[in-house]
Amino acid sequence: MYRRIIGIAVLLSCILIFSLPIMAVGAIVVDGNFNDWVGQPSLADPVDGGFIAIDDITRFGWATNPNEERLYFMIERKTYLLHKLWPAHFILYIDGNDNGNYGDKHDYYIDIEYKPLLGSVDVDVYDRKGKPVASYIQNGGQIAGVDKVEFSVPMTDLGIIPPSQTIRMYVVGVESHDRVPNGGDIQWSPIPIMPSWLLATIFVAGLIGAVIILKKRRVVC
Ligand SMILES: [Ca+2]
Ligand SMILES: [Ca+2]
Ligand SMILES: [Ca+2]
Structure with a gap:
């Protein structure tokens, strides 16, 4: 399960990195x-x-x-x-x-x-x-x-x-x-443009969601 969580974290990090140029542009x-x-x-x-x-x-x-x-x-x-x-x-x-x-x-x-x-x-x-x-x-x-x-x-x-x-x-x-x-x-x-705090919230929410889903799957198995 931890490998999957790490994989999802890497994926979300990649999405965040691609968003950095947008975030870097100020108001x-x-x-x-x-x-x-x-x-x-x-x-x-x-x-x-x-x-x-x-x-x-x-x-x-x-x-x-x-x-x-x-x-x-x-x-x-x-x-x-x-x-x-x-x-x-x-x-x-x-x-x-x-x-x-x-x-x-x-x-x-x-x-x-x-x-x-x-x-x-x-x-x-x-x-x-x-x-x-x-x-x-x-x-x-x-x-x-x-x-x-x-x-x-x-x-x-x-x-x-x-x-x-x-x-x-x-x-x-x-x-x-x-x-x-x-x-x-x-x-x-x-x-x-989506603000940086919202992107960070989406990242954390996505990670928590992935953990919950993977834990549920493990219980079912
Ligand atoms: Ca001109
Ligand atoms: Ca100006
Ligand atoms: Ca028109």
Whole structure:
């Protein structure tokens, strides 16, 4: 029996080890610090526009936090001369029912404007007809080094019910018309990542369950 228990413990340990990269990624905080985006999914995009294309996107990232029904996003733009004077303005289109159509009742768009001189990010959610749904002002911009902006939106404001709902999305720079991805869209099932304490609980519960089952089998034999 002990060999079987050890075997199950090894199996559960392997599952835990494979989960470590996920666990190692910390929670996203909308604070203008971008270290929290290391290891999160993102899509790089080349510099496409000229000097006046002030919202040429170079990277787009997306994430969720454990036990939080919010979507987190990060947009990086090309850094320009005197960039503090230039607001970064983007539109993020959400296909809420994953049907490739962005114009039905499940679909939304998010207007994001980072104002470097004020240090604030205006985030406005609209339905597909342009009717305002929600509006927030967040502090998620960075103008030192590479220009980036981070922001979050409650899933409820986008009609998203986790964990089974898959969405599609793409983001556009308003002035440059730079689109990421260049063609098609990003498909995403925004499931809040399982926290480390829950994984550890599952590991212990699995081990106890295995011991109980094996002991019962031994009694029957
Ligand atoms: Ca942050
Ligand atoms: Ca680009
Ligand atoms: Ca749709």
